[in-house]
Amino acid sequence: MLGRTLSLLFDREIGMSELEHSGYKGIALRLLQAAGCQVGDIIRVISKDRIYEGILIPRAELCDAASIIVKMKSGYNVGVTAFEGVVVEKIGVGVKPMFTSPLLPKQNSVLPRVVIMSTGGTIVSRVDYRTSAVRSVMSANDLYSVVPELSEIARVDTEMVFSMYSENIAPKNWTELACKVAECIKQGVDGVVVAHGTDTMGYTSAALSFALQNLPVPVIFVGAQRSSDRPSSDAAINLIGAVKVAGEAPFAEVGLAMHETVSDSVIVVHRGVKVRKCHTSRRDTFKSVNGFPIAKVLDQKVIMESGDYQRRDASKQLVLKADFCEKVALVKFYPGMDPAVIDFYVNQGFKGILLEGSGLGHVSSVCFDAIRNATAKGVVVALASQCIWGRVNMNIYDTGRDLLSLGVVALDDMFPETGLVKLMWVLGQTGDPEEVKQLLKSNIAGEFMLCTFPQEKIVYEGM
């Protein structure tokens, strides 16, 4: 279906899609076929003595009502219910709805070379006539062409790796993406930008942080919370910021660039393993958790936020370790949780379980037997806190100590999502239980901070 949508919108050589792919069904489809109408034609619909004239617009398949959508001269769409007795006439051939890219701007040879890789998501999305909802269909190339400012920042190449909603992206896609990025970097680009849906962008940025080691140049993830087909989209500003950072920032790590606040002013770059989506819809949804941003972009300038980063150095040799184990589960503890949940994963042959414990790192003692059984069978059980903010410390209460004695690995200040990705990555690297534990505890990509600092401004408020 997505393929259909793509050709409908992008294949400029192919004519209008046939009616049966336009979403019309049943009586509406029959009436339109009988009148010889195609989407984009100018039609007249006469129903209950009312006359509607305008362009035939594709129908959202997901709607039940059998109605014909007409875009009237005023630009408004209206739906006309189709039933026997409704008259449909084709009165002209109209403009077919499609998106035309402006010409690509010229490239300046002194500017850094940046590759924008597209994986899908809001940042590369437009209206889908099939569902009338927003869909990821724009290629990175289209995106570049509608953000001409990029031509003043970098020489941009674009590559479409895949076009997926981010919730459909799986560890095997991380592997594919990591390999593509590595290929680009080996060809000597000055930076890579990955356009990604925001829902799971934090997972992917963590995954690539582990998979791409000893980076010579930055790899910057970027997304948008408002689709790029609306004037208020954050896509252009985020993208401009990301390309700027990828092209010229002094660091060489995996970062994630998005709005710092609800204003279109500062773009902030978070460390790939320390960033989490924290709001369903706001532009500043991504926050550094138990860590601080690496850099900011303000007024077209990259400003480093600390001196603690891996330096950009074109002579560095990239190490690619792109294997992930998919047999890893994220299990969130909750009051009354049945330990059978843990048994299930063990019986299914899972290699690792990331427990999302409460508070400083606890789960009910009711689960102890199941956990003991898991570790005895060689399943790696690691624990991060569902509090999101703060550090796990399993030495404070009996429960924590008991869990440690059962072989649970405490993931300190890693929040659960990064913990999960790391467990997948570690198990993709080695099967040896001791090596796994040792790797889990080593700081690979800045996922551990030795101390946790307050992230908000703390103000002394008087007596």
Place this chain on the structure above:
Amino acid sequence: MSTVDYGKIGLKIGLEIHQQLNVGSKLFCSCPPELVKDEVPEMTFLRRLRPTQSELGKVDPSVFFESQKGVKILYEAHRKCACLVDMDEEPPHSLNREALKVVLTAAFMMNMQPVDEVHVMRKTIIDGSSTTGFQRTSIIALGGWIKVGEKVISMQAVTLEEDAARKIGVEGDGKIVRYRVDRLGIPLIEVATAPVMYSPLEAQHVALAIGKILRDTGKVMRGLGVIRQDLNVSITKGTLVEIKGVQELELISTVIEYEVQRQLGLLKVKDELGSRGITREVLKPVFVDVTDIFRESKAKVIRKAVDKNQKVLAVKLVGFAGFLGRELMPNFRVGSEFSDRAKFWGRVGGIFHTDEMPNYGITAEEVAAVCKAVGASIEDGVVFVADTAENTFDALKAVVDRAQEIFDGVPAETRTAKEDGTTRYMRPRPGASRMYPETDIPAQAITEELLQEVLANMPEPAEKKLARIMEQYLLNEKLAKQILDSEWVKMFEEIVKETGVAASTVAAFLTETIKALKRDGIAVENVNENQVKALFATIGSGALAKEALAVVFSWLAKNEDKTVQDAIEALGLKMFTEADVELIIDHVIAANKPAIEKNGKGALGMLMGLVMKEVRGKANPELVNRILKQKI
């Protein structure tokens, strides 16, 4: 002016009446539809809007236009009436069903036919008035007619849409525009007529009739700024011009008269220039830097710019001498037409042109020097402007573009109405290609159940209501009609019911008195409905004399955010208590002992007069009468 034969010139007018709906919450979220008066905003955020291609793959000219200005928008928001939806930080919630019902009600009152399915559209407007860069709007019903006098007026459509943010101001050399988002999202009904009105006055009558229908739904907002009339005006040889934001009904005919004048004037200028052999091609965008001429100038505006290291740029308009100063509307010349464009495109404060020179402290010598610099002869006009290099260039380019458009006649554009009835350039006329489907809201069927629900709750028909009001409140026909025609009829019934104040008192105040106060320049719209209710409640309770209505109301209009109690205290209108009145009466009786002994009950009238004089309106006459009777 009065001699214009509107039939002969082919005047056609269509109306678009917008009115805010009072349904308790905004159109796509549950925030209350309130405006915030506080100077200091609770939150601010900065945004930029970019043009996008619409569904049909075209960039709309008016959208492109706004984007050319490169402005940033600073929004002001307050939590009590704006949430993440209004900030464009959260997708819209579903369409306010109450608002939909009100629009359907109005549609039925105008004999319109509801559509089967509502599709919310995005009307792209990137001037910043919407945080999204578009206004959400949807057609609810089509066709229909109303009767105005003897004439049947065809209707085109009724739409339900969201109101825009309020513009607060412009700063940073015109690069930052401030908007307040409180008004954004308030539901608006828009009623569009067919272009079937043929005289200015007729248009005004139809607007009045539609306004009344909307009020009869009982669900529209009251007060200043809640109703806005847009006019589509064309004459045969001219162009369709859209005039936005006429707030006063009484102004409609004047606005149309002026617009006709403007269009006729422009056509005349075109003909005269043509007969002088002037063509579009001779007008060239050749700009000359004349800054040096003004280094020591006495003209304040220009010197200010020059001293700031800005520029003075000039352009010659071949053959335009005498035309720049030609009046098109009162205080609005061809030069003003050019100036509007320069202000908009070039972000400048205004332009200077030779037809108004010497003036503003600019000397004849300076003018001569400018003319010489651009090579202008006595028959040419010269326009010059002082500002930054970028702004002066954009401004003069806009001036030349507009001058060239003279040869097309009347440009198709959107204009905005001023308080005096004249209009100003706003932007090019938008096309259909700025309409884009709102993908965040699924299409919504208008079901038979919904229609039946609306039909079962239609407001009382006008004639029936008149008869009922006359009978129920014992009002004469004139007063009953007046209250029905006013925007207060719902309030009137509520006040009478809740306060027990005589219906005739309430009706007379809400119609005649308020109208008179408004005429005297009192800002009556500053007094809100709750204050009016509280005012009558105070009178109903006997704590205030009804004679004090107007003075308290006026005080409230001048002292915003104060209560009726504050007004009474400030004005010294506190009523005497019964004990106070008794004391006064005892005093009066004691002082008039001989007369009372002589006349007995016959002294009542005289005593009454004396007591009332003493209490100066601060006691209820009935109360005084009762106590007096007891005492003598």
